[in-house]
Amino acid sequence: xxxxxxxxxxxxxxxxxxxxxxxxxxxxxxxxxxxxxxxxxxxxxxxxxxxxxxxxxxxxxxxxxxxxxxxxxxxxxxxxxxxxxxxxxxxxxxxxxxxxxxxxxxxxxxxxxxxxxxxxxxxxxxxxxxxxxxxxxxxxxxxxxxxxxxxxxxxxxxxxxxxxxxxxxxxxxxxxxxxxxxxxxxxxxxxxxxxxxxxxxxxxxxxxxxxxxxxxxxxxxxxxxxxxxxxxxxxxxxxxxxxxxxxxxxxxxxxxxxxxxxxxxxxxxxxxxxxxxxxxxxxxxxxxxxxxxxxxxxxxxxxxxxxxxxxxxxxxxxxxxxxxxxxxxxxxxxxxxxxxxxxxxxxxxxxxxxxxxxxxxxxxxxxxxxxxxxxxxxxxxxxxxxxxxxxxxxxxxxxxxxxxxxxxxxxxxxxxxxxxxxxxxxxxxxxxxxxxxxxxxxxxxxxxxxxxxxxxxxxxxxxxxxxxxxxxxxxxxxxxxx
Numbered sequence: 440x441x442x443x444x445x446x447x448x449x450x451x452x453x454x455x456x457x458x459x460x461x462x463x464x465x466x467x468x469x470x471x472x473x474x475x476x477x478x479x480x481x482x483x484x485x486x487x488x489x490x491x492x493x494x495x496x497x498x499x500x501x502x503x504x505x506x507x508x509x510x511x512x513x514x515x516x517x518x519x520x521x522x523x524x525x526x527x528x529x530x531x532x533x534x535x536x537x538x539x540x541x542x543x544x545x546x547x548x549x550x551x552x553x554x555x556x557x558x559x560x561x562x563x564x565x566x567x568x569x570x571x572x573x574x575x576x577x578x579x580x581x582x583x584x585x586x587x588x589x590x591x592x593x594x595x596x597x598x599x600x601x602x603x604x605x606x607x608x609x610x611x612x613x614x615x616x617x618x619x620x621x622x623x624x625x626x627x628x629x630x631x632x633x634x635x636x637x638x639x640x641x642x643x644x645x646x647x648x649x650x651x652x653x654x655x656x657x658x659x660x661x662x663x664x665x666x667x668x669x670x671x672x673x674x675x676x677x678x679x680x681x682x683x684x685x686x687x688x689x690x691x692x693x694x695x696x697x698x699x700x701x702x703x704x705x706x707x708x709x710x711x712x713x714x715x716x717x718x719x720x721x722x723x724x725x726x727x728x729x730x731x732x733x734x735x736x737x738x739x740x741x742x743x744x745x746x747x748x749x750x751x752x753x754x755x756x757x758x759x760x761x762x763x764x765x766x767x768x769x770x771x772x773x774x775x776x777x778x779x780x781x782x783x784x785x786x787x788x789x790x791x792x793x794x795x796x797x798x799x800x801x802x803x804x805x806x807x808x809x810x811x812x813x814x815x816x817x818x819x820x821x822x823x824x825x826x827x828x829x830x831x832x833x834x835x836x837x838x839x840x841x842x843x844x845x846x847x848x849x850x851x852x853x854x855x856x857x858x859x860x861x862x863x864x865x866x867x868x869x870x871x872x873x874x875x876x877x878x879x880x881x882x883x884x885x886x887x888x889x890x891x892x893x894x895x896x897x898x899x900x901x902x903x904x905x906x907x908x909x910x911x912x913x914x915x916x917x918x919x920x921x
Contacts, residue, residue, distance in 0.1 A: 442464070442465040442466075442898050443462050443463065443464050444462070444463045444465060444525040444762075444898070444905070445462060445463075445519075445523050445524050445525050445526075445553075446460070446463050446527040446758045446762070447459075447526075447527030447552050447553055447758060448460075448461065448527055448528060448754045448755060448756070448757035448758020448759065448761075449510065449527070449528070449529040449530070449548060449552060449556075449754065449757065449758075450757055451493055451501065451529065451530070451531050451532070451535050451544065451545070451548070452493060452592050452594075452753070453532065453534040453592055453593030453595070453617055454492065454493060454533075454592065454594075454617050454706065454721075454723070455491060455492060455706070455750075456491045456492070456494075456506060456509055457489075457491070457750075457751060458488035458509070458513040459484050459486060459488060459754050459755055459758045460484070460486040460517050460519060461482055461483060461527075461758045462483045463479050463481070463482055463483075463526070463759065463762065464479065464480050464481035464482075465477055465479055467767075467899075468480075477764045477766075477899065477903045478764065479762065479764065482759040482760075484755060484758070486516075486517040486519075487751060488513040488517075491509050493506075493535060494509075495538075499538065500538050500540045501535065501540055501541065501544045503543065503548075506544060507547070507548065507551060510548060510551060510552065521552050521553045521556075522553070522554075523553070524553025524554070524555075524556055525555060526553070526555045526556065526761075526762050526895060526905055526907075527552065527553060527557075527758055527761070528556065528558070528559045528568075528757040528758070528761040528909075529548045529552065529556060529557070529559070529757070530564070530568065530753060530754075530757045530761075531544070531545045531559075531560040532560075532595070532753060533592045533593055533594030534593065534594030534595070534617075534630065535594070536561075541560070542558075542560075545558040545560060546558050554777065554895075554896070555777050555893070555895035555905065557761070557779070557893045557909065558780075558909075559757070559761060559907070559909040559910075560910075561689075561909075561910040562597055562609070562610075562611030562688055563609050563611075563689065564910055565590070565595075565753060566588075566590065566599040566609040566610070566611060567599055567609060567756070568756030568760055568761060569588065569590035569597055569704055569705070569752045569753040570588035570590070570597075570599035570601060570606075570704075570756070571756045571759075571760040572704070572748055572752040572754070572757075573588050573590065573702055573703075573704035573749070574747025574748060575587075575588035575599065575601055575702045575746075576604050576605075576606075577604070577747070578700065578702065579602060579603060579700075580603055584700050585600060585602050585607070585696055585697075585698045585699050585700070586600070586698060586700045586701075587599070587600050587674055587698035587700070587701050588601070588702045588703070588704060588752075589670060589701065589703050589704070589705075590703075590705045590753060591615060591706070591728070592615050592616070592617075592706065593615045593706070593723065593725075594615045594617060594618075594630060594632075595611055595612060595613060595615050595632075595688060596612045596614045596670060596705075597609070597611050598610040598611070598674065598692060600694060600696070607694050607696070608693060609690075609692075610673055610687075610689070610691045611687075611690070612632075612669065612670070612673055612688065613630075613631070613635075613686045613688050614632055614636070614666050614670070615630075615632075615707075615725075615728075616705075616725025617630070617722075617723040617724075617725065618630050618632060618633035618636075618662075618666070618724060619633055619644070619659070619662075619723060619724045620723055621650050621719045621722050621723060621724070622722065624649060625648065625649055626645065626646050626647060626648045626650060626655075627646065628646065629645075635682075635685040635686060636662065636665055636666065636682060636686060639681065639685055642658050642665070643658060644658050644659065650719055659727055660727055660730075660731070662724070662727075663724060663728045663731035664731045664734075664735075666728055667728065667731035667732045667735040669682060670732065670738065671737040671738050673691060673692060674692070674697075674698060674737075674738070675692060675695075675696070675697050676697065676698075676701075676737040676738065676741070699741065700741055700743050701738055701741045701742050702742075702743050702746045703732070703749070704746055704749050704750075704753075705749065705750065705752065706721075706725055706749075707725050707728050707729045708729075708746060708750070709729075709750060710729030710730070711729045711732060711733040711744065712729065712730065712733050761907050761909075762906070763905075763906045763907065763908055764883075764904070764905060764906065765861070765881040765882065765883055765903055765904040765905075765906055766859055766861060766881065766882040766883030766884075766903075767903055768859055768860070768862035768863070768882055768902075769861050769865070769879070769880065769881040769897075769902060769903065769904055770861060770862045770865025770866055770869070770878065770879070770880045770881075771878060771881075771904075773876065773877040773878070774851065774877055774879050776894065776895060776896045776897065777893060777895045777896060778814070778853070778879070778893065778894040779893050780891050780893060781815055781816045781853060781891060781893070781894070782807070782810075782812055782815045782816070782891055783815070783816045783818050783886045783887065783888060783889075783890045783892060783908075784803040784806070784815050784816070784817055784818065785819065785886075785887055785888050786799040786800065786817055786818065787799060787819070788820060788821060788822065788833065790822050790825060790829040790833070793832040793833045793835065793836040794836050795836075797836030797837055797839050798836075800836075800837055800840040801840040801844060803817065804840070804844045814850065814851045814853065815853065816854075816886070816892050817852075817853065817854050817855065818854075818884075818885075818887075819855070819856055819857075820856070820858065821856035821857050821858030821859075821882065822860060825858075827863070830864055830867050831867050833864065833867075834864055834867035834868045837854075837868055838871030838872055839871075841868075841872060842871075847873065848872050848874075848875065848876035850876075850877070851878075852868070852872075852876065852878050853878075853880075853894075854868070854878075854879070854880040854881075855886060855892070856881070856882040857882070857884065857885045861882035862880065862882075864880050865880030868880065879894065879904075881894075881904050884906050884908070885908075889910050890908050890909065891908075891909055891910070892907065892908050892909070893906070893907045893909070895907075
C-alpha cells in the first residue's frame, strides 16, 4: 500500500503567521513475520507561503478575519482548496497563546483548512515540532550525538533535546526577539517576561525611551547578553542563575545531560553575527539577541549553524511532523470519522489482573462525565505478547464496566494501545457489547494523561488510522485536559 496525503501547516505566532503545504508519502513497513505497520516515508514541502505579520486588533486580540484572509490568499496562491487537504495542523505559538480569542481563532482556522487539519497549542508540542522541522532530530540520528534545538520566536524560546532522533526532553522560556517592541525609534512595549529579566538584572528600560540614545542602546545590548546567558543556562551549558526561574513558562530541562550540538531555529536564528546597520528594522530587539547569542562562548562552541530550517521550522513541523499513524491491526465499527479532541485517560493494564483494568475504566468514565466530556481515549501500554485468553479476559472486564456505565451502547468507546493488540482487543470487546456500539481500538500509538488526540479517516485499505497526539494550552496557561 502506498498513499500520498496533502498536508497543511499553519503557524500563528507572536510576530508572524506562516502557511506551508506538503505531500506526505505513506507506505507499508516491516516484512515477513512482522506485524503489519505503516510509516511516513517521505515529506515534501511543495509550497512555502509569505511571512505575514500576525494581525492584531486594537484590544490586542487576534484579528480572526484577517488571519482567514491570509489563509485564503495562500490557498489561492498555491492553486489549492481546503478540500484538497487530508491532514495538517494549525499551531498557536508564543505570546499568541495568551490572546483572549486564541482558542476560537485556532479552531475556526482549522475548520477552514481541511477535513483533518487539527488545532494544536502549547510549549511542549511547539518545541518538538520546531526541533523536527529544523532538522535537529535528523541531525541527532545522523551523528549519534545529543542535539538540542532552540527555537527563538518573538515571544518565547522553545528547547528540545533529541537523542538518536527521539525526543528526550523539552523546555520553554518566556524570552524572545520581540520582548521589546520598537515603534518610531522608541520603546512601545515591554513584554512581561522581559520586564522580569530587567528587574532581576537591574537593567533600566521603560516604555517611551528613545532607542536612538546611546545609553538606551547600551542597556538593550546588556539585556540581550543576559537573554543569551539564560538560554545557555537552560541548555545546561552554564550554572543556573536565579533569573532563569523567572522566565520559565512550563518547565526546564530535567534530563541532566549536556548537549553535544546546539542548533537554532526561529527568526532570531537568521540574525546571528554582527548587528545590521539598522538593528531595529524589524521593530524589536531580535537582531541584538542574535548578536549576543553569536558572542556567547558556551553556545558558540557547540553551535551548528547549518540548520535545515530556521524561520519556518515550526510551521514545517506542524505540516510534516504532527501526524502519527496507528499500527496495522486496528478495529472500528460505527465510527463517524474524524474524531476530534478526545481527552486521553491512561490506564494500567495487567494480564494477570483484568478486573483492575475494568475497574479503572469505570472510575475514568465517572471523571470524564463529571468534566462534561462524552468520549475519551482509554490509553494503555498494552501487553507485549498477549495470549488470546488474556485479551478475552481484558475485554470481558472492559465490557462489563462499559455496559454498567452505558447499558444501551450509545456511547463511543476508544481504546489506544502502544503494543500490537488493537484489532484482537477490539473484536473481543465488540462481541461483548450491543451490536451497534461505536468502537475504535488501535495500537502503536503512545499518549499521556495531558494529551488529546484526533483520529482521521482510515487510509490505505482502511487498516491504518491517521492520529495527531497533542496538548492544548490556551488562556494564560490554563491547560485543557481532564
